[in-house]
Amino acid sequence: MPRHPVPNSVDDVAQLLASQQYIAGRHLATTLYLAMRMGRPLFLEGEAGVGKTEVAKALAAGLDRRMVRLQCYEGLDIANAVYEWNYPRQMIEIRLAEAAGQASKDRLEADIFTDRFLIKRPLLQALDSADDNPPVLLIDELDRADEPFEAYLLEVLAEYQVTIPELGTIRAEHPPLVVITSNRTREIHDAVKRRCFYHWVDYPDKERELEIVRRKAPQAADTLSREVVAFIARLRAMALYKAPGVAETIDWAAALAALDKTVLDPEAVQATLGVVLKYEDDIAQLDAGTVAQLVGDARGEAAGWR
Template identity: 55%
Template sequence: MRHETYRAAGVGGPARLAELLEERAYLADEGLATACFLALEMGRPLFLEGEAGVGKTELAKTLATVLGAPLIRLQCYEGLDAAQALYDWDFARQLLHLKAAEATGATGAGEAARLEGELYDRRFLIARPLLRALETQPSVLLVDEIDRADDEFEAFLLEVLSDFSISIPEFGTISAATPPVVVLTSNRTRDVHDALKRRCLYHWLEHPAFEREVAILRRRLPECTETLARQVAAAAGRLRGAGLLKPPGVAETLDWAEALLTLGARDLDPGLASATLGAVLKYREDQQTALAGGLLRDA
């Protein structure tokens, strides 16, 4: 099934989709643009895997903008269960409804069945991200960091993505008239089961090559000079090759460049690099490694 959002966006192919993403300051290479295009064309979820900070979440946000659809985000974490992702009943409003019925005398024996039915009306149903995505057409559903969720939730998610419908015992079945565009991300803190990956189209996001990272810096931070962009990208590349606990991703590189620009930097000297290191390296051990190894001196 093709998504209405895909047709509305006028995407003619991977190259055109890459252009639309770039117009919104996201630079996708040919492989990523092709994976996104095929996910839209084939109506399949897109599974993005890669280290933190390489642009997985940002892609989903930008794709939603391209498609003119709201982004609905489900942030995964350990202990996430179906109720927290799907729906809940608004018990406070249900209780108020009961009290109102009591105040008007509508709680007699003959009214009990009707009142019970009213308690499970749609107005008392709180839609969590998955239910909102099924009810919102069009929409982009971002299931962020699925690797942080438990195996049980993974199995549940696979069931939802198989038919894009859910059954609520007190209410009935809700199905998506037009399935949402689904993007799943993983930082690979653990392996996601093959069954879920088979349901999706898969793409691994690498750290960008030097020239692409320079282009990203210039595109996202127009005030960044060519010299500063190249120096920051080169320094980030050295840091990624230093065996750090948490190598910087593109997000950290952008933060670093923005911090330097805030200080009025036109180029990157070792003093400024050291002073702003907290924008790019978030572990003390990594900062010590960078400083002791002279990784900033060639900046």
């Protein structure tokens, strides 16, 4: 039995995440509770910067579990994701056996294909944990990996096991809590999604985003935080190549606070747009007149908030 069992209710999940400064909506808390309670992987999809990876981090910290992270990328293969053999050490073992006159093929094979020559990568680390407190396995940005890797994941997600030809099948005694994220740069195969509980992580509404900023950037004045959130909401309504995520909202509030700003002003906005927007074409849309208009609208709206 894990030392830190899963929460007993949706409210407990929300409180666990909140204890790690992650403000979750009711739908996310419900999906996460069901995934943990029923032992299913959680598949989080959404725009970059909306807080998908932070869910796994908050979950690991709140449950006091180790987090094992597999960062996906193009060309990711089994040797980097699951395991590989320590070939230099195996060659040394073979040379030593030959020097000692013990070069029997069968005996060498039995000696060198053992656990002490196995290099465990993130997936195997998460499954082969001897601890009774299983880790949180984060498979981050799966959409960046190639499709053949998705096919390999099916055994892991369905059975919590991997097969190593030289050793056999390694099955998790205590399955990890699995969180998979995708920025949807390409579609993930249905076979993967069927094995998971799915949740689309959208931009938070303004009230929840304000609460996030208050927790993550407490150094920012409350008026500034409200105006920043209102301004960001207007940016997201524009036809931008990449709308700012929650991470950018937090960074911007903290950056403006570092400049000793307590309210938004057009000059400060122009000077710090690179904190919020990451493409020159997007920044070019915000000329002085547009910025002044957005600042005025944001300040007017924020003044009506509590």
